Amino acid sequence: MQEKKKLSLIAKIGIGFIIGLILGFVIGPLAPNSPFVAKVILPVLQLIGNIFLSLLKMLIVPLVFSSLVMGASSIGDPKVLGRIGVKTIAFYLGTTIVAIVIGLLLGNIIQPGVGMAIEGAKAVAKEPQTIFDVILNIFPANPLKALVEGIMLQVIVFALFLGVAATLIGERGKAFLEFNSSLAEVMFKITAIVMKTAPLGIFALIAVTAAKYGPAVLAPFAKVIFAIYLGCILQMLLVYSGLIAGIVHKSPMWFFSGVREAMLAAFVTRTSAGVLPISMDNVQNKLGVSENVSSFVLPLGATINMDGTAIYEGVCALFIAQAFGIDLSLGAQLGILMTATLASIGTAGVPGAGLIMLSMVLLSAGLPIEGMALVAGIDAVLDMARTCVNVTGDMCVSAVIAKTEGEKL
Template identity: 40%
Template sequence: MYRIAVAFVLGSIVGLAVGSPAQRLQPLGDLFVRLLEMIIVPIIIFTLIMAARELSPANLGKIGGQVVCLYLATTAVAIAIGLGVSNLIEPGSSVTLTSGSVNTQQAPPLGEQLFSIVPTNPISAMAEGNILAIIFFTLVFGLGMTIVRAEAEPDSAVRSGIDTLFETAEAGAEVMFKIVWGIMEYGVIGVFALMASLFGEIGIEALRAYALLAFSLAFAISLQISIVYLLVILRGLVGASPLAFLRGVKEAMVTALSIRSSSGTLPVSMSNADENLRIDDGVYGFSLPLGATINMDGTAMYLGIVAVFAANIADVSLTLAQQFSILATALLASIGTAGVPSASLVMMTAVLTQVGLPLEVIAMIAGIDPLLDRLRTMNNVVGDLAVSTVVGKWNDAIDLTAGVWVDDPSEGGSVPSETPTD
């Protein structure tokens, strides 16, 4: 990804230096976009089936149900915040993209958007690229597999067949990630070409669009963390100190900022939950690994912001129905987003395709994605730990008299330390 960042910078410099002749490089960038389009459907199917496997009936008891519902709720709020902030700041409004294809003129009304989530023909939905319908069917199919597997006899052919399907999906996902790696290797050329073409056409004004995009994400994340996690969840639902919580998760936050991977941060997150936040392992042992798989608040928020960014540079206005479609697609797509660096670039194709916005935008922002990805990953990790804390509180599975919860300066004094009992 850092080579793509270098290609981003060099392409921008070439475009500014050469001017309009740099647009002749556009076909090299168009090939990169077509390669991204090629992998949309298979990667959605494989990754969502893998995510559904984590939601087995055995795990979805009282605690599991609370965790999943909270993850979905915080993600939906994150997307709404991202859309609200980007509509207010309007990143990309100073730039007009003329080379990308746009197909948002005949967006259906909101009611039709809701019904279209359920496909009448899943195969047709895949052929037509109806992303919401594909995601819905894949999740239903994956959950159906987990239920049938749980009900089947241990040595039955049915259970063996479902295990084979899950293993096939896992293998397919690994293959797709390898293909993504290859595409991103070519992306060095594709991003260079698209940046040269963009800056050759628009000039220095494009830098303002990138600055507003980065600011929109940073501002939206600050709202999500301060209001949703700290004020509503920690102060409101847990009744604990937000500052104490931040002290307890600081190692996980720093790690997430450093390595840009929710999955890679998982050992640190679990250590913080256990030693600092004093959450029982029966809660965090389920909530944190699941969160690293399906809870991508920062990623989902970013998908919404990029959609508005793409609409602005394509000079189109998104209707309420289209923004609802973005929210629904980003919410469902985030479930299948791998907790690895810059995985959101792949899921971004699903969101933009759903509302007919140009995929060239993905290549345009790929160069600055490593920086923005750090912020998104940190948001994801903090969200996982905040949800784990409140679920621990609701189930008497957290010790608020030990760890970071004592001697908290934000409470105006110290609380006598008690020795926790195991």
């Protein structure tokens, strides 16, 4: 007898989101005249949702800290931090910064959250800061305070220093790195356990939102999807095409034709690591990139390069701010850019990474983490586009690095 196919986590979240919406629309009009709905059902749903949010918050600091230490230690290897390593990291961080800027620009222009008017946010945007203050505040004067209070930019910078320094001192740093490796694995497992509760948590959160605000919560979702897909298209047409034409001196059509199999696989499977063999095959056999370059650039990209996710975070952060009527200053948006860029190192491949990273960005910007429930239900649709861009960006940079190393493509 053939075993029944199990539903994926993202499918379960989608189902929970839809059922929560329907339940919210049904019980919302009943709440004013039904004490049972108002004093029992809605509070219980709110409790379930808040427990899920607390579990996510519990994960953020130890998960990000341990994974970043390990990610930075691999990058910090003196043998890796050679000519190719420095160029690769520079291009990856550069394309990620551009992607976040595109996401923030589209969020400001399209304004997908305007009109939702969700009230009662538990957090408010941080006071406007100057650019100099934002830059200064990413460096922790007291790293233990940053860890305890969850000041994510400072946690990220401290973890990066620790990871690189532990590698540079050689044998004496191995015990520290082994501890962090073990901690990272433990956190990955806890993350997997917590993410199993995501369908229930998202169901409860969106049910409460739908009950309070009715069908008005639906309209902006189409604008969010449009903004993120438009951002992904712009990233490929402007950034990747520009790099291929300007540095590789080839037609963008040559590039996209050569990597189309990996792009399609990434779009369908929604996993960068899973399509790595296809990416390697495409860049080596279709683009002519050497194995020496591709075997370094592509796996590193699967770890630290997430341009599609960066676009998603920029758009979603502004969507949530607009939905809750919170005005994000230029300083706050710059903080989002820095947080998302630095957080891209070492977080790829973690189950539920998109939600974890988004929750971290929201907390860093002083936005209500409850807003994550608004986009979780459509995450599968968004994930296809952002994974495709993540993988395409890795392959683009591999071609660029190969060209700068004198390879004939």
